[in-house]
Amino acid sequence: MELTRIIVVPGLCLSPVHTLPADNEFMDFQRSSGVLLHITSLPSYGGIGDLGPAAHEFVAFLAAAKQHVWQVLPLCPTGYGNSPYAGSSAFAGNPYLISLEFLCDWGWIEGHRIADLAGRSGNVDFDDVERRKLPLLYEAAGNFLDRGPHTPQLAKQWAQFEEFCLAQQAWLVDYALYAELRRQFNTGAWTAWPEPLRLRQPRALAKVAVECGRALAQEQVLQFAFSLQWNNLREAAARSHIRILGDVAIFVNMDSSDVWVHPELFELDMEDPGLKPLRIAGVPPDYFSPTGQRWGNPLYRWDVLAESGFQWWIDRIRRACQLYDIVRLDHFRGFEAYWAIPEDEETAVNGEWIKAPGLELFRALEAALGPLPLVAEDLGLITPEVDALRHELELPGMKVLQFGFSGKGAHTHLPHRFTPDTVAYTGTHDNDTTLGWWQTASKIEHQAVEAYIGPIPFSNGVSSPVWPLLRAAQSSVAQMAIVPAQDLLELGSEARMNTPAVPSGNWSWRAPEQCWTAELAARLAAPAEVTDRDNDPLAAPEEEDAEAE
Numbered sequence: 001m002e003l004t005r006i007i008v009v010p011g012l013c014l015s016p017v018h019t020l021p022a023d024n025e026f027m028d029f030q031r032s033s034g035v036l037l038h039i040t041s042l043p044s045y046g047g048i049g050d051l052g053p054a055a056h057e058f059v060a061f062l063a064a065a066k067q068h069v070w071q072v073l074p075l076c077p078t079g080y081g082n083s084p085y086a087g088s089s090a091f092a093g094n095p096y097l098i099s100l101e102f103l104c105d106w107g108w109i110e111g112h113r114i115a116d117l118a119g120r121s122g123n124v125d126f127d128d129v130e131r132r133k134l135p136l137l138y139e140a141a142g143n144f145l146d147r148g149p150h151t152p153q154l155a156k157q158w159a160q161f162e163e164f165c166l167a168q169q170a171w172l173v174d175y176a177l178y179a180e181l182r183r184q185f186n187t188g189a190w191t192a193w194p195e196p197l198r199l200r201q202p203r204a205l206a207k208v209a210v211e212c213g214r215a216l217a218q219e220q221v222l223q224f225a226f227s228l229q230w231n232n233l234r235e236a237a238a239r240s241h242i243r244i245l246g247d248v249a250i251f252v253n254m255d256s257s258d259v260w261v262h263p264e265l266f267e268l269d270m271e272d273p274g275l276k277p278l279r280i281a282g283v284p285p286d287y288f289s290p291t292g293q294r295w296g297n298p299l300y301r302w303d304v305l306a307e308s309g310f311q312w313w314i315d316r317i318r319r320a321c322q323l324y325d326i327v328r329l330d331h332f333r334g335f336e337a338y339w340a341i342p343e344d345e346e347t348a349v350n351g352e353w354i355k356a357p358g359l360e361l362f363r364a365l366e367a368a369l370g371p372l373p374l375v376a377e378d379l380g381l382i383t384p385e386v387d388a389l390r391h392e393l394e395l396p397g398m399k400v401l402q403f404g405f406s407g408k409g410a411h412t413h414l415p416h417r418f419t420p421d422t423v424a425y426t427g428t429h430d431n432d433t434t435l436g437w438w439q440t441a442s443k444i445e446h447q448a449v450e451a452y453i454g455p456i457p458f459s460n461g462v463s464s465p466v467w468p469l470l471r472a473a474q475s476s477v478a479q480m481a482i483v484p485a486q487d488l489l490e491l492g493s494e495a496r497m498n499t500p501a502v503p504s505g506n507w508s509w510r511a512p513e514q515c516w517t518a519e520l521a522a523r524l525a526a527p528a529e530v531t532d533r534d535n536d537p538l539a540a541p542e543e544e545d546a547e548a549e
Helices: 002-008 055-063 100-106 126-147 152-167 174-184 202-211 214-239 257-261 300-309 311-323 358-371 384-393 401-405 408-413 434-440 443-453 464-475 516-528 541-548
Strands: 034-035 069-071 243-248 281-285 295-299 327-330 337-342 353-357 374-376 397-400 422-424 480-484
Touching: 055 069, 055 214, 069 480, 100 126, 126 214, 126 337, 126 408, 152 214, 174 202, 174 214, 174 257, 202 214, 214 243, 243 311, 300 311, 311 327, 311 358, 311 401, 358 384, 374 384, 374 397, 397 401, 397 408, 401 408, 401 434, 401 443, 401 464, 434 464, 443 464, 464 480, 464 516
Parallel strands: 034 069, 034 480, 069 243, 243 327, 327 374, 397 422, 422 480
Antiparallel strands: 281 295, 281 337, 337 353
């Protein structure tokens, strides 16, 4: 049977595999600027941002604004809380991001079937997306399985689908099994599944493969659709010399397919039938929370990973480099030392710093994959050892202007202290918007901002330092300057993407319809031009030399 053959050939993942140029032209991150906007925040049809027309319209806006970087958050399927940093797979794509409009154009689903979905405005209602959009995605996947082998219009995609299965077999079949079992048991908590499935006994998994062949194939098709649409978007961006800056969270979710497939790589109690974590990840008390952040992710058994030559991490970073032009390593300090919290602690206060493999890991990655286009998210409690690791690896770090005005110790986040190996931000997805921050900032911070950028202008009837701070970041020596879309639109706290240590109400903001105007593009292009961030970041050195002559 054809479907059985596809499943038995475990793996699918079509899309042209992007590789780094031989001379590694991305490594210097040439002087450029860009916008941080997660895919879910696009004003797409269907109630959630996706890889459809709205994404391509945003690429056109970036090109008109002379921006050369689009930063996104992790693209993984999300679990409880909808956080892309607590995904259900470190390798799979989020089916919610698949455009039904494009599936309709491809002939996978009829137009009338998607006609009554939520529109392009308003914040994401994730429950509504699961209830209304997800069934239509499965319907489209089923149609493709039925029609693909027999319909001339779909012949090319069917061949691509089979290629995809072979290319991504290392993770795809296991993820399809995980996703189907999660659906069957109505929970992502694989530790609550029946023991034969929880422990991945071969006979139990084979039984699922036989009984649920079509459902497993549908999961594979959805990953194929995500990959195809994502690569189409990346190619559109590349044509406008826009690089995608993606994100890799250092830890994975306990309820992820990764921990289910590879429990031996994580600090789990193997004597406990529920494979309970022994210690979990987080950070001690910090800027965001007086009790720290108790993330709950299981910690790695770095000794076991080292024995395998860090193969799981090699596979993970290889996958990231297939998806992105530049890879941001979230919580980079955790590669030098991580905060380990006993699982039974209710807060993150009573943890301890444990050394991580650091340089040994990255040398293994380089040996397997070559020079890598990485950015270190080095915010928070950064020690000299963390700085030394970043400098040894020659990775750019991050600075956030919002952090720079609270006192002299914070001035490293201000442009006069930047160095070229820096990615400068007005704020990140974890910060309040710059306008929201300004409206709640202390008197000391207000005075410091005004001393730094001058009198605060009024915009839309309120004082707003957003554009002066944006210009300050762009005029710095930092190789890259990134502005969140919310700041670009001068929105307040109502548009905040995430509040760390707050478990609900995050990740739902969407940009208003028709906000990427020609006037806004021209306004953003102006500082890019005068600060020399508008040049083609992929321009060949020979062309630049010729112009100089």
